[in-house]
Amino acid sequence: xxxxxSKFLSxxxxxxxxxxxxxxxxxxxxAAHDHDRRKAIYTEIKHVETHCDQITDEIFNELNxxxxxxxxxxxxxxxxxxxxxxxxxxxxxxxxxxxxxPKEMGDSMAIMAxxxxxxxxxxxxxxxxxxxxxxxxxxxxxxxxxxxxxLENSADDVYENFIISLFGHERNAIEMLKQVExxxxxxxxxxxxYRVVDVLKTIMVKYA
Amino acid sequence: xxxxxSKFLSxxxxxxxxxxxxxxxxxxxxAAHDHDRRKAIYTEIKHVETHCDQITDEIFNELNxxxxxxxxxxxxxxxxxxxxxxxxxxxxxxxxxxxxxPKEMGDSMAIMAxxxxxxxxxxxxxxxxxxxxxxxxxxxxxxxxxxxxxLENSADDVYENFIISLFGHERNAIEMLKQVExxxxxxxxxxxxYRVVDVLKTIMVKYA
Amino acid sequence: xxxxxSKFLSxxxxxxxxxxxxxxxxxxxxAAHDHDRRKAIYTEIKHVETHCDQITDEIFNELNxxxxxxxxxxxxxxxxxxxxxxxxxxxxxxxxxxxxxPKEMGDSMAIMAxxxxxxxxxxxxxxxxxxxxxxxxxxxxxxxxxxxxxLENSADDVYENFIISLFGHERNAIEMLKQVExxxxxxxxxxxxYRVVDVLKTIMVKYA
Numbered sequence: 001x002x003x004x005x006s007k008f009l010s011x012x013x014x015x016x017x018x019x020x021x022x023x024x025x026x027x028x029x030x031a032a033h034d035h036d037r038r039k040a041i042y043t044e045i046k047h048v049e050t051h052c053d054q055i056t057d058e059i060f061n062e063l064n065x066x067x068x069x070x071x072x073x074x075x076x077x078x079x080x081x082x083x084x085x086x087x088x089x090x091x092x093x094x095x096x097x098x099x100x101x102p103k104e105m106g107d108s109m110a111i112m113a114x115x116x117x118x119x120x121x122x123x124x125x126x127x128x129x130x131x132x133x134x135x136x137x138x139x140x141x142x143x144x145x146x147x148x149x150x151l152e153n154s155a156d157d158v159y160e161n162f163i164i165s166l167f168g169h170e171r172n173a174i175e176m177l178k179q180v181e182x183x184x185x186x187x188x189x190x191x192x193x194y195r196v197v198d199v200l201k202t203i204m205v206k207y208a
Numbered sequence: 209x210x211x212x213x214s215k216f217l218s219x220x221x222x223x224x225x226x227x228x229x230x231x232x233x234x235x236x237x238x239a240a241h242d243h244d245r246r247k248a249i250y251t252e253i254k255h256v257e258t259h260c261d262q263i264t265d266e267i268f269n270e271l272n273x274x275x276x277x278x279x280x281x282x283x284x285x286x287x288x289x290x291x292x293x294x295x296x297x298x299x300x301x302x303x304x305x306x307x308x309x310p311k312e313m314g315d316s317m318a319i320m321a322x323x324x325x326x327x328x329x330x331x332x333x334x335x336x337x338x339x340x341x342x343x344x345x346x347x348x349x350x351x352x353x354x355x356x357x358x359l360e361n362s363a364d365d366v367y368e369n370f371i372i373s374l375f376g377h378e379r380n381a382i383e384m385l386k387q388v389e390x391x392x393x394x395x396x397x398x399x400x401x402y403r404v405v406d407v408l409k410t411i412m413v414k415y416a
Numbered sequence: 417x418x419x420x421x422s423k424f425l426s427x428x429x430x431x432x433x434x435x436x437x438x439x440x441x442x443x444x445x446x447a448a449h450d451h452d453r454r455k456a457i458y459t460e461i462k463h464v465e466t467h468c469d470q471i472t473d474e475i476f477n478e479l480n481x482x483x484x485x486x487x488x489x490x491x492x493x494x495x496x497x498x499x500x501x502x503x504x505x506x507x508x509x510x511x512x513x514x515x516x517x518p519k520e521m522g523d524s525m526a527i528m529a530x531x532x533x534x535x536x537x538x539x540x541x542x543x544x545x546x547x548x549x550x551x552x553x554x555x556x557x558x559x560x561x562x563x564x565x566x567l568e569n570s571a572d573d574v575y576e577n578f579i580i581s582l583f584g585h586e587r588n589a590i591e592m593l594k595q596v597e598x599x600x601x602x603x604x605x606x607x608x609x610y611r612v613v614d615v616l617k618t619i620m621v622k623y624a
Contacts, residue, residue: 174592
């Protein structure tokens with residue numbers, strides 16, 4: 001049973017490595033103010049996203065091939081899908097920014113990317129602890145789920161303050177449209193990251 | 209088996225009580241034309257939404273702890289998630305209205321909030337009847353699923369007429385953007401409420 | 417067991433017939449530049465969509481009634497839901513175009529509708545092959561999943577190029593808002609069609 005266990009957990013860990021890498025690239029992407037530099041970084045993000053897709057496929061194929069899994073089949077499936085949603089949204093956020101080329105959006109994008117990076121790291125830590133569930137050492141995962149909750153709340157505040165400020169000063173409707181759509185994707189990225197907490201909790205309770 | 213049964217059904221009922229309370233507050237919110245009054249009502253909606261989140265968590269934890277459930281585990285899970293989506297969208301609609309501060313939107317918002325309130329009441333009635341499934345007295349649930357279908361159709365009409373009218377008279381693109389996004393959230397709220405019908409039907413057929 | 421098998425597969429085939437019919441109508445819809453003509457075609461699309469809803473309901477009811485299914489219950493459910501999402505989005509795209517009445521959108525809409533038509537045909541071919549899974553003749557389905565992947569990539573390119581061009585020349589924010597929302601729905605339609613590949617793969621692996 002142990003080899004199987006290592007297989008799934010090692011695939012899930014590789015996936016979270018990709019999510020962290022993508023989030024780091026997103027921070028770099030936002031900090032770069034030059035369009036060509038951003039395009040280059042976006043290419044790297046796209047590359048990471050494709051790699052994570054392959055890992056997700058591997059997890060699904062492995063699930064369909066394997067009878068004994070370290071925890072419930074459906075929970076592994078959900079966890080992989082939801083981690084994949086996170087990197088997809090990181091990719092979509094960068095892509096939309098490249099396409100829309102908005103004016104400078106103050107520091108909200110940078111703060112949002114920073115929160116996404118912290119959430120990615122938090123997910124990585126939590127997933128790495130999944131093999132210790134049997135030992136009832138779940139303290140680390142609990143700390144991370146609380147941290148993810150706080151980061152998600154911060155992202156909501158950044159989003160709200162950005163919208164209030166944008167509607168207060170921006171008079172160009174096209175620019176407003178672009179910026180609303182970009183900040184919405186970044187905020188959705190934090191939503192997707194936070195949604196992973198549900199399945200982590202389900203797994204923890206099942207192995208309580 | 210009966211105590212378990214009561215537990216899940218009573219949690220689901222509490223959740224629909226929250227959805228109805230949230231919908232009533234949304235009607236009040238829309239009727240209030242003063243920004244500060246709306247902010248105060250939004251705080252109450254947020255409070256209800258947080259309370260419903262806690263109930264959903266309780267249902268999930270209970271599901272993970274309990275072996276025997278009144279109907280299929282996955283159906284209880286789906287029902288709780290989908291009810292939670294309804295209160296989340298009520299909350300999001302009010303929040304977006306507070307953030308965007310649109311001009312007066314005619315009576316479409318009020319009609320839409322009224323439809324959401326009726327749908328919430330319909331869900332509440334249907335969920336309260338779930339304990340009578342074994343007695344083959346499913347007439348009440350069937351009436352409610354038909355009513356939810358009609359209410360959803362009405363919401364589609366309100367949405368369409370609003371958009372046609374908005375694009376016909378509004379010349380301010382920023383105002384248009386705000387109003388489109390708000391009416392879309394209200395319409396999505398009715399979609400989410402209507403989606404609950406699927407799982408109600410599934411449960412009914414399984415216990416036919 | 418065979419009669420059951422035929423029942424599900426024949427319902428799924430009827431559904432994909434509807435999706436193909438809807439996609440063909442969408443191509444016609446986009447090619448028609450007259451508003452009244454478009455309204456007439458939209459009525460036909462809506463009719464097809466309602467018919468597909470009924471087929472989906474039949475599949476769900478049949479699933480709840482039948483103990484032995486040709487492949488896993490949850491996979492049939494997912495397949496039917498996801499096919500239904502495709503026709504829903506075709507309907508929503510036409511409906512939004514009728515409501516928004518955008519100016520001419522170049523040939524992007526026509527290309528997008530053409531891609532959706534090809535994806536629908538691809539899904540139809542793949543679903544018709546599902547009864548040959550036991551014979552390990554899965555080559556046709558594999559060809560279709562690759563084709564769907566390529567079509568989805570083409571749709572992404574069309575979307576990107578459209579947005580770049582739109583933001584480059586359109587100065588009317590209202591017009592821009594309308595066109596962004598319409599092209600986004602068309603692109604989401606191709607996403608939904610591509611998502612069906614997941615469940616097709618799952619089914620193929622299970623019967624490997």
